Amino acid sequence: MKFGVVVSEGPYTHQASDTAYHFVTAALAAGHEVPRVFFYHDGVNVGTRLSIPPQDERNIQQQWSALAKEHGTDLVICIAAAQRRGLLDKNEAERQGKDADNIAEGFRISGLGQLIEMAIDADRLMTFGD
């Protein structure tokens, strides 16, 4: 089965991004497809490369980046939600005249159309939120 996955809560405060990660790894291990994960609302904060959790805790961003590297999963951060919350890739930082960018490896910023497209393409859409 082909799953589309939405993550709609931020890391650490909520369990949602962890649960989504566990779901995706389990689905892939069982032979299912997860071509894309879409990060919305505070979920966009999963994709910052500037978080530094304590060393004896899981690093949520690095887990996702490693998953994208291994499986080619497309990790999409909603641009409108990201701009509100200070998540910028290099191009957007330059375009907006900001002095830094903070998108982690394996993530990319794009529009809400990618969410709709994913929902149309998938056999089943899973939302991980509050």
Added chain:
Amino acid sequence: MEDGVKKFLYVNRKAPYGTIYALEALEVVLIGAAFDQDVSLAFLDDGVFQLTKGQDTKEIGVKNFSPTFRALGDYEVTKLYVEKESLDERGLTADDLQDITYEDEDDDWAEKPSILIVSRSEMADVMAGQDVILSF
């Protein structure tokens, strides 16, 4: 599902202000309208407050986005299901909600109400008939 058209239901469960879910849900609905899918919205729990008339957000310093609901007809989003029990539990009636209408192109552009008040069990049927449910 026919001809690549899926039935999308956007479920709105939260009050319009206090959190950003309602506003960002509406942003998805507006973008999603460009994809020519069969779209419905559901309002239940505190989500029914999103459709109330006379919203005034001046004192809390956030944008009042409630007028946007009246523009949904122009985006061919014409089915807004509102759960009766959620209204009742909050002391609201249909009269407390905005007058939201659309022009029916299959009926000589007659103006028709977009809001459909349904019972909890009817809402379950609406949900069961969908291909995609996005919950906010």
